[in-house]
Amino acid sequence: MSEIRKRSKLQDVVRTIVKYLFLSLRLLCEHFSKQVYGFIYRNTPKQALPPIESDLLLLPAVELAKKIRNREVRCADVMRAFVERNYAVHPVVNAVIAQRFDEALQEAAAIDECLDAGDPDNQYPVEKMPFLGVPFTAKEAFAIKGMPNTSGLWARRNVISSSDAAAVSLMRRAGAIPLGLTNCSELCMWWESSNVIYGRTKNAYDQTRIVGGSSGGEGCILSAAGSVIGIGSDIGGSIRMPAFFNGVFGHKPTTGMVSCDGQFPYATDKMVNFLVTGPMCRYASDLIPMYKVLAGPNVSRLQLDKKVDLKKLTFFTMVDDGGSPLTSAVHPELRAAQKDVADYFEEKVGCTVRKVNLNLMKYSVQIWTSMMAASDSPSFKQEMSGAMSAEEQPPVNCAAELLRWALGSSHHTLPAIGLGLLEGLGRADAKAIAMCDSLKRELCELLNDDGVLLYPSHPLPAVYHNQSLFVMHNFAYTAIFNVLGVPVTQCPLGLSTEGLPLGVQVVAGPHNDHISLAVAQELEKAFGGWVKPNAN
Numbered sequence: 001m002s003e004i005r006k007r008s009k010l011q012d013v014v015r016t017i018v019k020y021l022f023l024s025l026r027l028l029c030e031h032f033s034k035q036v037y038g039f040i041y042r043n044t045p046k047q048a049l050p051p052i053e054s055d056l057l058l059l060p061a062v063e064l065a066k067k068i069r070n071r072e073v074r075c076a077d078v079m080r081a082f083v084e085r086n087y088a089v090h091p092v093v094n095a096v097i098a099q100r101f102d103e104a105l106q107e108a109a110a111i112d113e114c115l116d117a118g119d120p121d122n123q124y125p126v127e128k129m130p131f132l133g134v135p136f137t138a139k140e141a142f143a144i145k146g147m148p149n150t151s152g153l154w155a156r157r158n159v160i161s162s163s164d165a166a167a168v169s170l171m172r173r174a175g176a177i178p179l180g181l182t183n184c185s186e187l188c189m190w191w192e193s194s195n196v197i198y199g200r201t202k203n204a205y206d207q208t209r210i211v212g213g214s215s216g217g218e219g220c221i222l223s224a225a226g227s228v229i230g231i232g233s234d235i236g237g238s239i240r241m242p243a244f245f246n247g248v249f250g251h252k253p254t255t256g257m258v259s260c261d262g263q264f265p266y267a268t269d270k271m272v273n274f275l276v277t278g279p280m281c282r283y284a285s286d287l288i289p290m291y292k293v294l295a296g297p298n299v300s301r302l303q304l305d306k307k308v309d310l311k312k313l314t315f316f317t318m319v320d321d322g323g324s325p326l327t328s329a330v331h332p333e334l335r336a337a338q339k340d341v342a343d344y345f346e347e348k349v350g351c352t353v354r355k356v357n358l359n360l361m362k363y364s365v366q367i368w369t370s371m372m373a374a375s376d377s378p379s380f381k382q383e384m385s386g387a388m389s390a391e392e393q394p395p396v397n398c399a400a401e402l403l404r405w406a407l408g409s410s411h412h413t414l415p416a417i418g419l420g421l422l423e424g425l426g427r428a429d430a431k432a433i434a435m436c437d438s439l440k441r442e443l444c445e446l447l448n449d450d451g452v453l454l455y456p457s458h459p460l461p462a463v464y465h466n467q468s469l470f471v472m473h474n475f476a477y478t479a480i481f482n483v484l485g486v487p488v489t490q491c492p493l494g495l496s497t498e499g500l501p502l503g504v505q506v507v508a509g510p511h512n513d514h515i516s517l518a519v520a521q522e523l524e525k526a527f528g529g530w531v532k533p534n535a536n
Contacts, residue, residue: 023325030328033470034463041208041464046499048534049204049224050088054081057225060283061134061290064228065175068133069126071115075133079108082135082179086226092207095221096137097198098148099180107177108133129175130289131229136171137222138231139215140181140198141188143262144168151264152186152195154411155386155393165262167231167277167294174293179227182217187265187383188233190415191241191475192468193217200465203245204533205499209462212242215280219246222282223501223533229286231294233263235275236368237478240490240505243280244457247492247501248530249520250280251287252478254511255485257302258294265383270375274482284524287489287517302511308518310345315353316446317342317454322362326473328459337493337502338454344526356446356453360439363432364476367439370432371483381420384412396420415469440484444509447486452519453507457490461500478505487513491523495531 052058056078059067067073083101090096111133114123124132138144141151143161150156168178183193183201193216194200201217203209204224211220215232219242222230232239234252243250258277260267267275279290288304295302319338320330346353360367378388379395387393396412398420404410405417447453459474468474481488486507493502506523508516523529 026325029470033467037464037467044208046206047092049092052085052225052532054085056081057085057228059228061131061136061229061281061286064134065130065132068111069115069124075108075111075115076105078133079105079135079177082226085224086180086221089204089221089224089226093202093204093220093224094199095182095201095211095217095224096180096226097140097183097217100144100147100178101180104135104177104179124175128173130293131171132175134176134229135179135227136176136229136231137179137182137218137227138165138168139184139218139233141184141214141233141263142168142181142231143264144178144181147181149264150197151188152184152197153384153386154196155384156264157197163262166259166296168262170293170296171231176229182215182221182230184215184217185213186413186416187380188214188235188238189380189419190214190413190468191237192415192465193220193242194465195413196411203462205247205495205501206462208464209500210245210465210468212245212462214238216242216245218280219243219248219250222246222248222280223530225282225532228282229290230280231277232280233260233275233277234482235267235271236482237475239278239280240457240478240488241475243490244492244503245462245501247495247503248280248282249284249287249492250490251278251291251513251517252276252481252488253278253291253295254302254487254513257298257513259296265388268375268377271372271377273485274371276482282530284491284517284521284529287520288514291513291517303514304517306514308515310518310522311350312450313351313515313519314451315342315345315351315454316356316451317353318356318358318361320456320459321364321477322357322359324362324365324473324476326365327476328471328474330456330459331461333496334456334459334461334502338456338504341454341493341504341523341527348526349522358439358442358446360435360442361480363435364480365473366429366432367436368476368479368483369426370429371436373426374428374433380416380423384416384420436483443484443486443507447507447509447512449509449512451509452515455505455507457503457505461496461498461502481505481507486510487516489516489520491520492529492531493523493527501531
């Protein structure tokens with residue numbers, strides 16, 4: 001028995017040594033990457049965006065729709081303002097990578113003509129068209145008829161959609177007009193929006209920094225005032241990370257509330273439970289109206305019209321993941337911003353605020369990767385081929401592709417090649433899957449129907465381009481909530497001392513999206529919401 005104890009103690013010591021060696025190596029890589037990229041970009045000046053010329057660009061979508069319907073403004077004038085803004089900011093940020101400006105202007109003119117005549121046939125009923133005449137954008141992974149649908153994949157460079165994605169169709173039926181498609185990462189599986197077809201999207205606040213991914217182009221064009229509402233998708237934080245890095249609002253709905261049909265790559269098997277489609281908005285007042293549209297028939301399963309008494313909510317706040325060696329320490333300014341939020345609701349609103357430590361959160365990386373690996377879905381190498389099965393097209397040889405990349409002849413990005421090489425190492429660990437079940441029970445019991453959790457949107461503000469390769473696991477701060485299935489709203493909280501957006505995630509219990517969305521609206525009032533790039 002004593003021999004067994006000695007062996008067990010020795011194993012514990014070895015595990016501890018390995019853990020701290022890994023932690024030291026990760027910290028060294030993070031520090032090294034920050035210094036190197038800081039040196040690379042040291043002489044790169046921040047390029048100011050062109051000034052916003054039209055006040056129409058500064059109105060929430062619901063207000064624009066009301067003004068168009070009431071004939072206070074012409075739909076064509078609204079559309080023209082956004083088109084001109086896109087032309088102005090595109091050379092700086094490269095966010096909208098496929099546009100339909102001419103078609104959008106024609107559709108706007110048709111709305112004006114009908115409304116000028118008094119809409120005699122009631123073509124545009126107010127109860128069914130809350131976004132009449134309002135332009136919107138969508139991540140390029142979503143199909144819009146007649147437009148490309150590559151998801152940044154070279155093998156799909158000639159693919160043109162023959163129909164609209166479900167979410168796009170619902171927005172059209174609500175009166176909104178698609179303006180264009182926005183950039184994403186290759187196959188939507190990295191958190192910097194860059195690919196070999198469209199290039200890299202740059203942050204409107206600092207062009208040396210990332211916009212996040214995979215809905216990074218969407219977050220960027222919203223922050224640059226080239227769009228006011230947009231559609232994103234999220235399997236590991238692809239709505240919330242870009243919303244955070246670009247200082248706008250993004251909502252990950254309760255699992256299953258919004259159709260994901262019509263986007264590529266599409267989810268299969270268990271991944272259907274992790275991928276969500278949701279709204280990204282510059283203004284919090286547009287979140288619920290847009291979510292009502294996107295939810296379609298599932299809106300009856302939600303309580304989006306229910307008034308939330310904020311004073312009766314209990315706020316739980318958790319300032320980091322509990323100490324995972326895989327993720328960065330949460331930046332002091334993000335900690336301070338989250339504390340300001342907790343203090344506001346405790347002192348100004350009168351809510352109960354409690355600090356909490358969900359111990360299993362420190363295993364977020366392991367939990368998410370195990371849940372993904374447990375899905376019987378096509379491999380990433382297979383998806384890189386442009387086909388979802390080997391019968392259609394064999395999977396990409398990522399080892400050979402890495403050599404091509406080193407020689408400058410690959411049609412894939414380094415993050416995609418790396419993921420293709422590493423995915424075979426991921427295993428569906430039964431212990432991690434059990435942790436996911438336990439954590440979900442613990443979180444749902446904690447929040448119930450009257451609680452919210454404040455949690456960092458990311459450990460760091462927007463990092464330099466390519467620096468994400470050295471802090472790759474930081475996505476776990478958002479990804480964990482995909483496998484837990486709960487609704488989460490990312491809310492902007494002003495800018496850091498470096499002029500980069502700050503933010504916080506507001507988490508509610510399943511089907512209590514209305515609670516996190518109500519908190520988002522209050523945070524916008526209290527902390528100002530979106531801040532114009534170049535404001536400082």
